Amino acid sequence: MHGVCARFRPLNSKEKQNDNDTVCIRSRDTETFIFKDEKDEESVFSFDRVFYEQSEQADVYQFLALPMVRDVLDAFNGTIITYGQTGAGKTYSMEGPGILECGEEKKGLLPRVVEGLFDSLNSYGEEKTYSIKLSMVEIYMEKVRDLFDLSKDNIQIKESKSRGIILPGVTETLNRTRSGKLILVDLAGSEKVEKTGAEGRVLEEAKTINKSLSALGNVINSLTCGLQGKASHIPYRDSKLTRILQDALGGNARTALLCCCSPNAFNASESLSTLRFGARAKHIKASPRVNYSEHKYDTNFSAASPSGDESSFRILNKLRERFNVEDVKLLEELFIQEGILFDPPSVEDESEIEDLTLQMISLLQAAMEKLTATVDELKRENSMLRAKVDASSDSLVYKGAANGSVFQNTISAVQPKNHSNRMETADISPYQSQMSPIKNLAKEFIMRSVNCKGSRWVAEDYEVKQYNPVEMQVKPQACNSSQGKNRLVAFVRLHVCYLKQPIGCKIRAMASKNVVFQFVLFFICLGMTNSAEFKYPAVFNFGDSNSDTGDLAAGLGFQVAPPNGQDYFKFPSGRFCDGRLIVDFLTMATNTCILRILTLIAISIPSAKSFHLDFPAVFNFGDSNSDTGALIAAGFESLYPPNGQTYFQIPSGRYSDGRLIIDFLMDAMDLPFLNAYLDSLGLPNFRKGCNFAAAAATILPATSSSLCPFSFGVQVAQFLRFKARALELIAKGRKFDKYVPDENIFEKGLYMFDIGQNDLAGAFYSKTLDQILASIPTILLELEKGIKDLYDQGARYFWIHNTGPLGCLPQNIAKFGTDASKLDELGCVSSHNQAAKTFNLQLHALCTKLQGQYPDSNVTFVDIYSIKSNLIANFSRYGFEQPIMACCGFGGPPLNYDSRVSCGETKTFNGTTITAKACNDTSDYISWDGIHYTETANQYVASQILTGKYSDPPFSDKMPFLLKLKF
């Protein structure tokens, strides 16, 4: 980094009161100080400059910003970031104490930068033409929003070879120009949520902010911890913030970081985190270079370098000689996914695609070299594995998995990622011809931004009363700074372009380890499939008990008791035999053992992280409200896009556009998303729990007409099988520690339940309301039985969701609500909601009973019904436009639901083709597909659960949903 500095603000009046004024720093000199942490342990910190309490705003500007202002005029990019906890002085440093009362002395970096910039431009004289652009955006809840045009609230971030990361529309492409951009970033506070007392939606905002800051930390860690001489994956794409700052952090920019801290001992832990962040960031090495924009028809340039077409043709031909076309395509795709290649659709200018081809080719060459090395390594690994197969098949299973980094990395590399982009931005080019209006305009924008951080309200609520170039008066209206403080970033960008000669061109190449691994597996498979020997890379077997290696036991929890398995496995292995089956011998004969390696991975993938948590794991039982992929993995149903579009970008096995309530709860507990028990591919991680929930599941046992065979009893049986299998592996010795969940998680884990909706909703198709109400005790008896079985197996923490207002689901309204007299005041089917309420009352009573019966357990009842019905009744207050109508469906208002086509499906009826499509903005809708909720609605429900207000007993400390910065 160009400069990393620390700044300590003076103690504020609150800190000075009540003997609370202990200071945690002792100055040594202008670069070094001693910091005393909460445990009174001292550490020495050194930065490029330390600004102590008495430092002036001008000192900060001169040291940190002035060199950058000069550089930007020489076409170097610059970025200045203020970082630190809330109230540490970020905005003060960036802007000043406030525009109205802010004197010359107190004004911050922003006004000084603008003045410095224009002063420098003026001093350059008349002969040059300058184009100046300014944009202001904020990142709020992972959306980039144009503060000059609030209707543009999801601006796409794009990447241009010549200009790096851009928000298209702001800048103008000029031939043979050099341009510098200066980005000023005022980050949101990095404090811990517990100190802010945030809850509900504010808490959600804080958590999103926390994620962005964590992503920033991860990027800095990757940039500074990468293996020497080896390019490693930098997760810029994990948040909008890191994507926008990509150039600033690792690439083409001089970057300065101002770590703002309180000197007060009360804030020592946050200050320490900020200082550590800065200390690490100091090690980042950027390579700023002069920016220029080449004209694609520039003849000089063409003469000096081989044409893009020629080079591509030559090198691609070489590649095709070695691989087939599909392989090359696949490699390209993977590189784009990993962000090491420009994604052509995300490049803002068609004319740059030729350059991208060149860049891609050099990347392919680099990857080829790495690939060759890795293939050699894998050949060695392969022969080692073969030797071990011959020696001992038992140890092979373990070591194959231990050495199975290829498989594990391959599978992890295809995990879905969260990126979504759209294009739009503001352009103030009409002002570019005259210097003075631009300067004034820029000032006006900056003035607008000053008084209310998180300028979401600024553009709407500020009014310029009187304005002239010398003095201006800005009147803040309804500026709520406490709301503003939860906004992530006030981001100002000054873009200065001027005409000069182009200097040169350099293509930056990176390679990703993950991609290489992903690619390698692909080639191994090809090699083996083409072999004439009996050596296959994998075996996919279909059959009955003659070749069932555990399906019935695993899938339906069927008990295969001893002495089954006694001869070979020494325990029941899921096979109906004393030992191995024909398929086992055949598989061994292939010398691959992949079938078993995959089986092992499915059961026992190691977790990369270990957290100290209240709950080490979660076991979930339920229906589609919490199914994270079971029914799809079982092959009973398919989900098509746009399912999953919002978060996973592919159908993720969840019935929603994005995450479910369970996902948000897992996230809040700092646990990974739960893998479906039945989903054996995709590096399932069961160390932190397992999800047995399956869409369409009922509490009552499935019948021949049920959509889903995995009723609650089967889910409990699957759990028993899961536990037994895990314990078998644990009993085999420590070598399996990395692969199986700890034994104690079965007792300490949280058992969650969200089931019952289908028992009620399904019954309405064949029963009267009275019959349904009468059946509720029987349904709950079955639930009680399963919970007792789990208790007998050691479960002690139970978390039981009641069922939501079924009558408000478009599916039920469409079928049972055609007669308006059947609807309540919200437009929901009364009978369905009555059944849900009765069920919930009795479920609540069951929870109380269970708690009484098992005093050593913790049974928590969660009132989802109240949260959801409150949301539907007050939808607009929570930012939704549609309380009932489905987002993804067919038929239009009022329900946009047609039971003949589910979300994403296209069908033809009587010659007419219909498709159930998604709405434009899923976050406006509560209902996703007429049966399930959108990610935004799920997030709201989860945030309400986390308040603890809807639980019986209310909880305060069970869910450790505190901010956990990882620096």
Ligand SMILES: Nc1ncnc2c1ncn2[C@@H]1O[C@H](COP(=O)(O)OP(=O)(O)OP(=O)(O)O)[C@@H](O)[C@H]1O
């Ligand atoms: N160096 C300083 N000298 C005098 N006052 C300061 C200084 N730094 C901060 N302050 C004062 O401390 C208070 C909090 O500062 P500021 O609003 O800049 O914090 P922040 O880090 O931007 O917080 P947030 O993340 O909530 O926006 C303000 O009243 C500000 O005027």
